Amino acid sequence: AQRVTQPEKLLSVFKGAPVELKCNYSYSGSPELFWYVQYSRQRLQLLLRHISRESIKGFTADLNKGETSFHLKKPFAQEEDSAMYYCALKYGSNYQLIWGAGTKLIIKP
Amino acid sequence: GAGVSQSPRYKVAKRGQDVALRCDPISGHVSLFWYQQALGQGPEFLTYFQNEAQLDKSGLPSDRFFAERPEGSVSTLKIQRTQQEDSAVYLCASSPFRVGTEAFFGQGTRLTVV
Numbered sequence: 001a002q003r004v005t006q007p008e009k010l011l012s013v014f015k016g017a018p019v020e021l022k023c024n025y026s027y028s029g030s031p032e033l034f035w036y037v038q039y040s041r042q043r044l045q046l047l048l049r050h051i052s053r054e055s056i057k058g059f060t061a062d063l064n065k066g067e068t069s070f071h072l073k074k075p076f077a078q079e080e081d082s083a084m085y086y087c088a089l090k091y092g093s094n095y096q097l098i099w100g101a102g103t104k105l106i107i108k109p
Numbered sequence: 110g111a112g113v114s115q116s117p118r119y120k121v122a123k124r125g126q127d128v129a130l131r132c133d134p135i136s137g138h139v140s141l142f143w144y145q146q147a148l149g150q151g152p153e154f155l156t157y158f159q160n161e162a163q164l165d166k167s168g169l170p171s172d173r174f175f176a177e178r179p180e181g182s183v184s185t186l187k188i189q190r191t192q193q194e195d196s197a198v199y200l201c202a203s204s205p206f207r208v209g210t211e212a213f214f215g216q217g218t219r220l221t222v223v
Contacts (some may be wrong), residue, residue: 009149026136034210043112043151044200044214084150090210095165097210099151 002027002091006100008084013106021072021103023087025062027099032090033070034097035061047072047085057081077107111135114213115201120219122191130186130218134203141184142212143176144200152200158184158208191222 003026013019025031035047048056050063050070061072070087087100114133122128134141138157144152145168154168161180169176173192178184181214198219202212 004151020215032210043143043216044202046211049210088151088210095153095208095210097152097155099153101150 001091002098003081003091004087004098004100006087006103008103009101010104010106011102012108015079016076019074019077019081019105021085023070023072023100024047025068025070025087025089027089027091029059029091031063031065033061033063034060034088035070037073037083038086044086068109079107079109081105084093113201113203113213115215117218118216119219119221121223124192124222125190127187127189128191128220130188130199130220132186132201132215134182134184135205135213136182138203138205139179140204140207140212142187142202143184143186144202145170146198146200148197149177151169155186167206188220191220193222196220196222
């Protein structure tokens with residue numbers, strides 16, 4: 001069965017330090033993965049998707065099929081990056097997503 | 110505003126009470142989704158509408174849950190005879206596409222069953 005695992009419930013790093021939010025997935029089909037972010041008192045929103053191979057707000061994520069991972073990385077964390085981050089896997093039809101439990105990222109000044 | 114609007118933002122219900130949660134999607138959006146998010150978990154898919162048609166309700170946890178979108182715009186999620194395990198944040202999202210990954214989310218309704 002498909003599953004998304006975010007092993008860290010909480011990640012705390014200092015401003016300017018590198019950040020890596022881990023995401024591992026289990027899926028027998030061709031995976032399509034996404035990162036969503038929810039800033040304090042704001043709505044859940046799409047951050048980036050692996051098929052776009054884009055960098056958003058300095059964040060990148062590479063799909064590693066061998067390790068079944070889609071870790072989110074940023075070389076230099078900023079205080080405004082503090083938020084909840086969710087990894088999600090699209091499976092089946094175009095609208096079905098399965099989500100990880102989320103990682104709360106705290107950037108310390 | 111132009112975003113997805115959900116009401117009420119907070120709802121406290123006594124066990125056994127029926128509740129109705131409303132979602133006003135972005136005007137013109139074809140797709141509408143409902144998710145349930147328990148404390149400390151990610152969202153879980155409940156149901157999907159394309160216009161007024163409910164194409165998938167496989168995520169609804171029991172027959173106490175019912176969703177409708179009669180005119181292809183506003184949607185209501187109804188929970189009958191609420192139980193404590195129904196306590197969660199209920200998220201609505203809409204999309205101009207028939208693809209769930211590009212959806213815009215509402216702020217959610219936090220339901221607490223006491």
